[in-house]
Amino acid sequence: MPNFNHFVRDSVSNQLSDYAEKHEGEQTSITTGSGNPVGEKDASLTVGYHGPTLLQDVMLLDDLSHFTKERNPERVVHAKGAGAFGYFEVTHDITQYTAAKPFSELGKRTPIAVRFSTVAGERGYPDTVRDVRGFAVKFYTEDGIWDIVGNNTPVFFVKDAALFSSFIHVLKRNPVTNVRVDYDMFWDFVSLRKETTHQTLITFSDRGIPRSYRHMHGYGSHTYSFINAQGVLHWVKYHFITNQEIQNMSSKDALRIAGEDPDFHTRDLYNAISTGDYPSWTFCIQVMTQEQAQKLSYDPFDLTKVWLHADSPLIPVGRIVLNKSPSNYFAEIEQIAMDVAHLIPGIDISPDRMLQARMFAYRDTHQYRLGTNYNQLSVNSAYRVHNYSRDGYGTVVSQGGAPNYHPNSFEGPVIDKRARALSPCLPLHGDAKRIDSGHDDNFSQARLLYTRVLKEDERVRLVENLVDWLKRTTKKIQRRAISNFEQVHKSLGTKLREALNLSEEFHIEF
Numbered sequence: 001m002p003n004f005n006h007f008v009r010d011s012v013s014n015q016l017s018d019y020a021e022k023h024e025g026e027q028t029s030i031t032t033g034s035g036n037p038v039g040e041k042d043a044s045l046t047v048g049y050h051g052p053t054l055l056q057d058v059m060l061l062d063d064l065s066h067f068t069k070e071r072n073p074e075r076v077v078h079a080k081g082a083g084a085f086g087y088f089e090v091t092h093d094i095t096q097y098t099a100a101k102p103f104s105e106l107g108k109r110t111p112i113a114v115r116f117s118t119v120a121g122e123r124g125y126p127d128t129v130r131d132v133r134g135f136a137v138k139f140y141t142e143d144g145i146w147d148i149v150g151n152n153t154p155v156f157f158v159k160d161a162a163l164f165s166s167f168i169h170v171l172k173r174n175p176v177t178n179v180r181v182d183y184d185m186f187w188d189f190v191s192l193r194k195e196t197t198h199q200t201l202i203t204f205s206d207r208g209i210p211r212s213y214r215h216m217h218g219y220g221s222h223t224y225s226f227i228n229a230q231g232v233l234h235w236v237k238y239h240f241i242t243n244q245e246i247q248n249m250s251s252k253d254a255l256r257i258a259g260e261d262p263d264f265h266t267r268d269l270y271n272a273i274s275t276g277d278y279p280s281w282t283f284c285i286q287v288m289t290q291e292q293a294q295k296l297s298y299d300p301f302d303l304t305k306v307w308l309h310a311d312s313p314l315i316p317v318g319r320i321v322l323n324k325s326p327s328n329y330f331a332e333i334e335q336i337a338m339d340v341a342h343l344i345p346g347i348d349i350s351p352d353r354m355l356q357a358r359m360f361a362y363r364d365t366h367q368y369r370l371g372t373n374y375n376q377l378s379v380n381s382a383y384r385v386h387n388y389s390r391d392g393y394g395t396v397v398s399q400g401g402a403p404n405y406h407p408n409s410f411e412g413p414v415i416d417k418r419a420r421a422l423s424p425c426l427p428l429h430g431d432a433k434r435i436d437s438g439h440d441d442n443f444s445q446a447r448l449l450y451t452r453v454l455k456e457d458e459r460v461r462l463v464e465n466l467v468d469w470l471k472r473t474t475k476k477i478q479r480r481a482i483s484n485f486e487q488v489h490k491s492l493g494t495k496l497r498e499a500l501n502l503s504e505e506f507h508i509e510f
C-alpha cells in the first residue's frame, strides 16, 4: 500500500513558505500587467462608500480582464498531467545507427522536458484512475526540438487512425448523460474491434494504475527510423526503463486516494524533485535492419504489437533525469506542445498508419489550443529558428529583418545539406485503397502476455479488474468481450464467464 498521509506537510504544502523564506524582506511592489505601480489593491475605485465603480479603475480592469481569460482549451486527450525538466545523457555509443546530434558523443547532455498524463479525464481529473499514462519527452537539441510522445505501454488499442476518435469517444463522457465511464460504450467498441485485446489486457493488469509517474516505464510505442552518417536506415523502438522500479497501486487504494488526494501523482513528482530524489529512466532502443523487419512473423509497424526481445534485444543508450519542477505549471507544462512531427536529422518516421496520422494531429491541435505561434512560447522554443513564416497572434520573434519569401537574393536562410543527406529514402509501392487491418492476428501476443509475462497472482487480479468493469455492461456485450478473451486463452474466458455467472452456451452477436 502506498505510504500516504495527507496530513503530513510535504514540499507541495511548503511551496509558499519556501518562497517567503527565499524572498524575505525583498519588498517588491505590485504593478499592473504593463508594469505600472499599483497604490491600492484591496478596494475598487467607487463614488463614495456605496457608489458605483468607475470605469477609469484601470487596476481593476487590468486584473479582471486578465482573469476572465486565464483558461485556454484543455487538451482533447491527456488533459490531466504533471511535468518536469532535466537532461538526457548518452552512456552508450549508437552512432552506427543514427547521426542525430543528441547521440553524437558519450557523456553528452541534452536538456529535456517531460510531461506525464492520464488519457481520458479532464484537467482536474483524479490521478489514480485505471487508464493508460502519457509519457512525452521533449529534447532541446542543437537541431531544434525532438519529441518522443509515447505512453507507459508499448502498444495501443487501435492501429488505424480512422478508429482513433471513436476509441477516444468511448473512453470519455457519454454525450447525453455526461457521465464517464460509460461501460456500454467502452466494452461495445473494445469487443467489436479485436485488435484492442492486447492493450486492454495491459490496462486491466496491475500496470493500469501505477504507484506514481516515477514508477512506470515509458515507450515511444511506434516504430521510428534512425539514419546513420552513411545514410543507412534502421527501424527503431524507444523504451524508458524506470530506475525507481515498477510499482503499482491496488484498485482499492487507488479509489480511496482518488477521493482523498486527486493530485496524488502530481504531488509525488513535485515532492520527489524538491527533496533531491531525482527520478531517472534508462533510455534503451530496439533496432532492426530493413531485411530483419521483412522476415518477422508479425508486422513491425503494427501499433498493437511489441517487438519481441528475442527478435530485437534492448540496447542501452543513456539516461534521462528529472531535476527541476516548473516554476509555473501553466506557462511551462500546460503550454508545452509535444508533437511526433518534431523530428531532427538522423531520426524519422515509419510506415505505421497511426503515426502518419499523428504527424498531422498535434500541430493542428496546438494551433487551436495555444495559438498560431505556440512554437515561440519559451517552453516550446528551439535554440534557433530561421524560416519564412512571420506574424500572427503572439509573435515575438523578428528574425532580424531577414526576407520572408523564398527563393530570394537577400541572404535569407538556405537548405541544410546535412539534413538533406540524412533524409530517408523509402521505396514505397502498392495500390491506394482502404484495407481494414483489424483482422490480423490479434491474440498471439496477448496470449504471450497472459501466459508468460503475468504471474499467477497477477492473472487473478487481471480477472478481478476486468470483471469490475465488465459487470457494468449488458450481457450481450459481456458475451462478445469474453469470446475475444477466450481466444487469448481458454482459461481466461472460463474465469470471466464464471465470475459473471454467464452460461457456457451462447450465441455471440457481432
Ligand code: HEM
Pocket (backbone or CB within 6 Å): 074, 075, 076, 077, 078, 081, 115, 116, 117, 133, 134, 135, 136, 149, 150, 151, 156, 160, 161, 164, 220, 221, 222, 336, 337, 338, 354, 357, 358, 361, 362, 365, 366, 369
Ligand atoms: C491517430 C492517433 C492519434 C491522434 C489523432 C492523437 C491526437 C492527440 C491530441 C490531439 C493530443 C492533444 C495534444 C495537445 O493538445 O497538446 C494528444 C496528446 C497526446 N497523445 Fe496522442 N493521438 C494519437 C495517438 C496517440 C498514441 C498512439 C500515443 C502513444 C503511443 C499518444 C500519446 C499522446 C500523449 C502522451 C499526449 C499528451 C502529450 C502531452 O503531455 O502534452 N497519442 N494526442
